[in-house]
Amino acid sequence: MAISLPSLLTPQNPSPSPLKSHRRSPVINRKWRIGASSAAPGVDLGTLEAAIAKKDSDAVKGALDQLGEIGWAKKWSSQPYVSRRMTTLRELTSLGIKNAENLAIPSVRNDAAFLFTVVGTTGFLGVLAGQLPGDWGFFVPYLVGSISLVVLAVGSVSPGLLQAAIGGFSTFFPDYQERIARHEAAHFLVAYLTGLPILGYSLDIGKEHVNLIDDRLQKLIYSGQLDAKELDRLAVVSMAGLAAEGLKYDKVVGQSADLFSLQRFINRSKPPIGKEQQQNLTRWAVLFGASLLKTNATTHEALMAAMSKKASVLECIKAIESAS
Incomplete structure (x- = not known):
């Protein structure tokens, strides 16, 4: 349930003085006009917009946390942590992943x-x-x-x-642009659901990416101190694009960069994990990412549409939150 902006600005113990009430009223009205969003009446998204513009991941997280507390950003960080488990190829196939045995083979x-x-x-x-x-x-x-x-x-x-x-x-392949949008929207959505702030993205040829910078995680990655919990979360986000393609197409095309990113995270984790554990982590991350995408299929499609129109990050977040 969204709380209107005026109620957030009204003090808990308002002064009985008519003069103070009269002076506060114009401020409330002015902030309403500046901060209110047509997609979210009564909710001030100005702080979030400013944080995204500054590329400040901590500020973005803080703004989304506040929006979540007042009931607007309901999907932000809504996916609770689930630790990895043993996963088989049969589970991937049962979920709807096509040619699960070939997912990790780079497409030529x-x-x-x-x-x-x-x-x-x-x-x-x-x-x-x-x-x-x-x-x-x-x-x-x-x-x-x-x-x-x-x-x-x-x-x-x-x-x-x-x-x-x-x-x-x-680009001459008829499914190319749709593949890119589906792939990158999956990274964006799963990151959002698991509480990783998104600061930018691109669907341009050769520059396809979603910017998932998180200052705390960056420090852990650079120092080689990723724990199992953070590795699991990053693995799911990394494999989300692959999972999205696997649910839709017989062959996955854009998995090479994702697998490289996952291997980079694995190499920076402690304690180190063996080859069999790495393979299982990859399968589990695809399974978990695909499950999230199937559960939020309508939201994924809405985000794809927004990103295909080169919507801003804030507009993409609005698309996620407004999708039924």
Whole structure:
């Protein structure tokens, strides 16, 4: 239940003096006009908006905690901690994850499609160029055919350039933009539900990410002091995008960066965990993340729609809280 802004500003023991009451009234009205949100009538989101603008994770958490106390940010940090347990591939399949046994295998769909297109196109053009008269029919096919070699050479010398080209080519897949939105919205939503502040995000090609900076967690990561509880939470957030794709598509495409992030967190945790425990942590995190996404499917879709329109972080939070 939302509490209106005027009731928050009214003192618990109001003075009987008419003069003080008269002077306080204009202040209340002015703050109402500035702080009230059309998506949340009577609730001041100015503090949260300012904290997000300053990229201050502690201030964002504090503002959301206060909004949660007055009943507006009901979904913020609403997921209680659940420690990891042994998880099987059958559980992932039963939940609806497609091809669960292949989730951790990096996808080469976009890479293969790009290289096949380059080789196929240059080969076809080379055959056509061979029909040119005279010496043109001899030299042009060689020049066209060398394009494939140049692409491979660029990939060997500067993989980043080749990856950028593959990323641009990937936009031709009809599901590409929807995949990105679904993937990043899953990171955003699960982080929000587990109490990690979001300070920014991007769906731009090659820059897809959700900024989940938390000062306290950063210190633990840098010092290699992540405990089991924080590792579990970060694992669920890291695997949320993979889980979202696994629930929707037969093949997951965007898992490489997520798996890298998870491994980084594992390497910074204490006590260290073995390979079998790491595999189980990954499976459990996918299972738990997928469960949260299925439970909050309507909210996930609403957040996807907002992020696809490049909504601000505050607008995305409003979309989460207003979704039924």
